[in-house]
Amino acid sequence: MHARVxxxxxxxEPQPPKWxxxxxxxxxxxxxxxxxxxxWLTSGASVSTDNAYVxxxxxxxxxxxxxxxxxxxxxxxxxxxRGDILIRIAPRxxxxxxxxxxxxxxxxxxxxxxxxxxxxxxxxxxAGKRDQLAFTAQELERQKLLFKQGFTTRARVQAVxxxxxxxxxxxxxxxxxxxxxxxxxxxxxxxxxxxxxxxxATRDKAAFELSRTTIRAPxxxxxxxxxxxxxxxxxxxxxxxxxxVLSDRRWVEANFKETDLxxxxxxxxxxxxxxAYPKAPIVGRIESIGAGTGSEFSVLPAQNATGNWVKVVQRxxxxxxxxxxxxxxxxxxxxxxxxxxxPE
Numbered sequence: 001m002h003a004r005v006x007x008x009x010x011x012x013e014p015q016p017p018k019w020x021x022x023x024x025x026x027x028x029x030x031x032x033x034x035x036x037x038x039x040w041l042t043s044g045a046s047v048s049t050d051n052a053y054v055x056x057x058x059x060x061x062x063x064x065x066x067x068x069x070x071x072x073x074x075x076x077x078x079x080x081x082r083g084d085i086l087i088r089i090a091p092r093x094x095x096x097x098x099x100x101x102x103x104x105x106x107x108x109x110x111x112x113x114x115x116x117x118x119x120x121x122x123x124x125x126x127a128g129k130r131d132q133l134a135f136t137a138q139e140l141e142r143q144k145l146l147f148k149q150g151f152t153t154r155a156r157v158q159a160v161x162x163x164x165x166x167x168x169x170x171x172x173x174x175x176x177x178x179x180x181x182x183x184x185x186x187x188x189x190x191x192x193x194x195x196x197x198x199x200x201a202t203r204d205k206a207a208f209e210l211s212r213t214t215i216r217a218p219x220x221x222x223x224x225x226x227x228x229x230x231x232x233x234x235x236x237x238x239x240x241x242x243x244x245v246l247s248d249r250r251w252v253e254a255n256f257k258e259t260d261l262x263x264x265x266x267x268x269x270x271x272x273x274x275x276a277y278p279k280a281p282i283v284g285r286i287e288s289i290g291a292g293t294g295s296e297f298s299v300l301p302a303q304n305a306t307g308n309w310v311k312v313v314q315r316x317x318x319x320x321x322x323x324x325x326x327x328x329x330x331x332x333x334x335x336x337x338x339x340x341x342x343p344e
Contacts, residue, residue, distance in 0.1 A: 047264065048339040051315065052254035054274070056247075056332040059219070060240035061086060064212040067093065068234050074223035079247075086242065087215040087229055094210040101203035108199035129171040136164035221246040250322055250330045251287065254338040255294060255315040263342035264289065270320045275335040277328040286340065290317035 067089035074080050143160045146152040217223075221244040229241045252272050256264070266289065272282040293314040320338060322330065 046341050047260040049256050050337045052336040052338040054334040055253050056245050056250050059244045061242045062240045063235040065209045066237045069231050072229050076226050078223050080217045082219050084217045089213040091213045098206040101206040105199040105203050108195040112193040133167040133171050136167045140164045219246050252320040254318045258314045270340045273337045280328045284320045284322045287319045287321040
């Protein structure tokens with residue numbers, strides 16, 4: 001048997017009003033039109049790229065001298081101030097070299113003094129030769145007068161002439177020796193003799209190398225790659241070791257397409273959004289626009305003069321200056337998205 005249902009007990013399901021259905025049907029095209037209008041109005045007002053990275057100045061720390069490391073100051077990622085000690089090199093070999101250089105300076109001064117005293121002896125020798133020449137000249141005149149009077153022989157006159165010529169030659173030789181001695185001793189009295197200057201230069205170099213056994217931070221920054229330097233190892237002169245990331249200036253290098261540069265100018269506002277901190281955008285300004293594309297400064301520039309040539313949109317580096325007081329830490333190499341406002 002089937003139970004009978006009273007038709008009046010059934011209530012009809014309420015139907016939505018017709019105006020609501022119409023509104024829903026019109027909302028979709030209206031939203032599409034509004035979105036297109038917004039894109040049309042804002043098109044060309046900004047350009048954006050996600051090919052951007054945080055950059056910082058980095059200094060490769062190297063030694064001016066070759067020596068063995070006895071201590072390393074900072075640890076990895078430690079902040080350092082300008083003048084802080086980074087590396088100490090064993091100073092003893094350089095102290096010995098400085099002492100040897102000081103001894104060489106003293107020996108050079110002694111040698112210069114001996115040369116100076118030698119000029120005095122040469123001058124006395126010249127004076128004696130001049131007196132001898134004057135005496136032979138007078139004797140020659142006297143012998144010639146006696147020869148005219150018949151009181152001497154020709155042989156005696158010739159002997160005096162020979163003595164006079166010899167005195168002239170000896171005086172010339174003495175003058176040459178004196179000039180040579182004076183040239184060798186030039187500056188000996190005032191401390192500017194070449195031997196002394198050379199020894200002093202060697203001493204100054206030794207003192208400079210001794211001072212370079214302590215390597216200090218050239219600027220404020222963060223020490224990095226400190227594990228490359230360990231006590232006991234030998235540092236070679238000029239070979240980079242640890243790095244110092246300078247903290248006084250940071251920027252973002254954004255590589256924009258060449259087609260985005262038409263309305264881009266230095267000084268325009270740029271919004272930087274770091275991938276690591278997407279909720280904390282940073283407002284900066286365009287500091288400079290690169291003088292060449294990235295391919296122009298690559299190690300192996302692309303050669304376009306070939307038969308199979310494909311045009312590729314080039315990228316131009318644009319430097320974005322950042323404020324010094326940012327709310328997020330700026331780590332070198334972080335990826336970012338940069339949007340530049342480029343009003344027409």
